[in-house]
Amino acid sequence: MDQETVRTICYLARLEIDQKKSEKIQKDLETIVDLIGGLQNIDTSAIEPLYSPLEMTASIHEDIENSDNQKEKFLKNAPESNDDYFFVPRVVE
Numbered sequence: 001m002d003q004e005t006v007r008t009i010c011y012l013a014r015l016e017i018d019q020k021k022s023e024k025i026q027k028d029l030e031t032i033v034d035l036i037g038g039l040q041n042i043d044t045s046a047i048e049p050l051y052s053p054l055e056m057t058a059s060i061h062e063d064i065e066n067s068d069n070q071k072e073k074f075l076k077n078a079p080e081s082n083d084d085y086f087f088v089p090r091v092v093e
Contacts, residue, residue: 001030 006026010017017025071084080087 001026001033 003022003026006022006029009029010022010025075081075083075086078086
């Protein structure tokens, strides 16, 4: 990895760095690329593919029908509401 590549990566990431930091970043990126290259050389042909590293299954609960209208209960607990909606602070100007 050369300095031009490091400068390009930093530009794309919108990072401003000086020459000293650029050299350290170059060394760090070279180390990362070497580690990834080492991972690609590992023989995994005898290993079963995983969907998850945890050997757990999701517990499934039976759906229970509930005919209660809980809208009033939820709206009552809201700081501000009208008959049908929650009022929330504006987040977009």
